Amino acid sequence: MGLDFITHKAKAFRKMFDGGRDKLAVPDLLPSDEEWEEQHVLFEVHEGCTLTEGEELLVQLVGSSLIALRGHDPVATAATPPESILTAFRRAKGYVVARVTRFSEVSRTADLAFLLE
Numbered sequence: 001m002g003l004d005f006i007t008h009k010a011k012a013f014r015k016m017f018d019g020g021r022d023k024l025a026v027p028d029l030l031p032s033d034e035e036w037e038e039q040h041v042l043f044e045v046h047e048g049c050t051l052t053e054g055e056e057l058l059v060q061l062v063g064s065s066l067i068a069l070r071g072h073d074p075v076a077t078a079a080t081p082p083e084s085i086l087t088a089f090r091r092a093k094g095y096v097v098a099r100v101t102r103f104s105e106v107s108r109t110a111d112l113a114f115l116l117e
Helices: 002-025 083-091
Strands: 038-045 056-062 065-071 075-079 096-103 108-114
Touching: 038 065, 038 083, 056 083, 056 108, 075 108
Parallel strands: none
Antiparallel strands: 038 075, 038 108, 056 065, 056 096, 065 075, 096 108
């Protein structure tokens, strides 16, 4: 009875299992859109540097200030970021990739946004 039943129902079982395998292949534990809150920090842009909106920069924690780097060159500094931002940077081992959301040539400031836990 057991072997006969398995060979008779084998095709239907494979079809059902393949559908379940496709569902298992889709990652649904964490949603595709990040649930972390995007943080914005105001940076003072160094003299002679310009930033473009959407540009990605590496931000490094140095002491109690944040320095935005383009390659190896510092382009902006946030001298007094909030303590919550500093704590999140320490958890991220001191480096985070940020995106320029606004740049003002007149005031030489820029808003940089990054995702932190």
